[in-house]
Amino acid sequence: MAIVTTSKKACAVNPLKMSQPIGGAFAFMGLRGAMPLLHGSQGCTSFGLTLFVRHFKEAVPLQTTAMSEVATVLGGYENVEQAILNIHNRTKPEIIGICSTGVTETKGDDVEGFIRLVRQKHPQLEKFPLVYVSTPDFKDAFQDGWEKTVARMVEVLVDPVDPGAPRDAFRVNVLPGCHLTPGDLDELRTIFEDFGLRPSFLPDLAGSLDGHIPDEFTPTTIGGISVDEIATMGQSAWTIAIGAQMRRAAEAMQARTGTPFRLFERLCGLLPNDEFIAFLSEISGKPVPVKYRRQRGQLADAMLDAHFHIGGRRLAIGAEPDLLFDLSSMLHEMGAQVTAAVTTTLSPVLEQIKTQEVLIGDLEDLEELARARDCDLLITHSHGRQAAARLKIPFYRTGFPMFDRLGAGHQMSVGYRGTRDLIFDIANLVIGDREENHQPTPDTWRTTDAGLRVQPPQLH
DSSP, X not given: OOEEEEOXXXXXXXXXXXXXXXXXXXXXXXXXXXXXXXXXXXXXHHHHHHHHHHHHOSOXXXXXXXXXHHHHHHXXXXXXXXXXXXXXHHTOOSEEEEEEOHXXXXXXXXXXXXXXXXXXXXXXXXXXXXXXXXXXXTSXXXXXXXXXXXXXXXXXXXXXXXXXXXXXXXXXEEEEOTTSOHHHHXXXXXXXXXXXXXXXXXXXXXXXXXXXXXXXXXXXXXXXXXXXXXXXXXXXXXXXXXSGXXXXXXXXXXXXXXXXXEEESOOOSHHHHHHHHHHHHHHHTOOOOHHHHHHHHHXXXXXXXXXXXXXXXXXXXXXXXXXXXXXXXXXXXXXXXXEEXXXXXXXXTGGGSSSSEEEEOOHHHHHHHHHHHTOSEEEEOGGGXXXXXXXXXXXEEOSSOOOSSSOGGGOOOSHHHHHHHHHHHHHHHHHHHHHHHTSOOGGGOEEOTTSOOEEOOOOO
């Protein structure tokens, strides 16, 4: 059991954490025709928008209430009203999702009250979906913003259902954590459909941020789950939550509709996917398709091939709690040692991580821990590249943001296939580093002045 501690530094030197508001806005991007709106200054929104555009290499919808110093002091009702009206009239969204920021939370704006006044003053907005989530960026992290927003979507947008009402036996709700990519969601959708199940993903980033080019330009999100489909999620037979962060939303769904849920804390690794596939077979009443039996064999073979290269390696990982738990658990099962682990916020899964200590801190903390423990591989998002260069160790990019590589939205780690590909990527990274930096060749041999004795190469 890991001991969870918190860094005592007065500031973050090299930030690992992304803020709560952009985590909430990210969740709204998984809804069709949505326009996320940050209630705060223009700078807050511009910074978050830059992160999303650099990560996905796509046009990303994100608006702001553009709070000035005077508006912040006097209250932001007029800014919220004007922003909602402008967005509603000009971009014609199906839903507007509003996330607060630190400056408006510090002032204490009653945004729920603002929304009620806006609806009263403008009858055309009386039934229009407006969802507000409190996400101050002076506390918590990206994962917390996503968690709160998805739970709030369930509370506001899902129609209540009598627990005794008939349900669609082949329809399932899927609540994915923010650590899953659009590529992960595509893979999960295929798995569900191969069992004859019809999944409704909330949010569905695979529909909006999977990198496809739409037939026509739209200023809102270009895909995802619709508001109408969300309203009927209570008719599903099961809710499947992926990641500990989604327990809150799954419990909200059960309280509102009576739909039972099953939480899978991770879907990266052999045993977690065995449990997942067995559960789908149970609820669908169908045998496991042959393709997944074959994929399981491929994963087992990949683990056998790669454990010679991954086993015994010392790893430094910095990530949001669910992603940290996902990757570290799989690599521990491959024989690696997680000797440095840093995360962004508290979570019940942190104590389960197979390491001595998990530190809530920044990338400077991760670098210091990695240097002290002489790690062989650094795993974190793109802001860790300078630390990896200073430590002179291989660097595997994962999480958000990933702005110096293409294909971040298609990176996959779930299911038998995703786990297999992840193992190969990491093993090949380690093999490449050994070949480049550690294997002796005739060109690296050094002779003495006498030219007779050969100095043995340094092996690591």
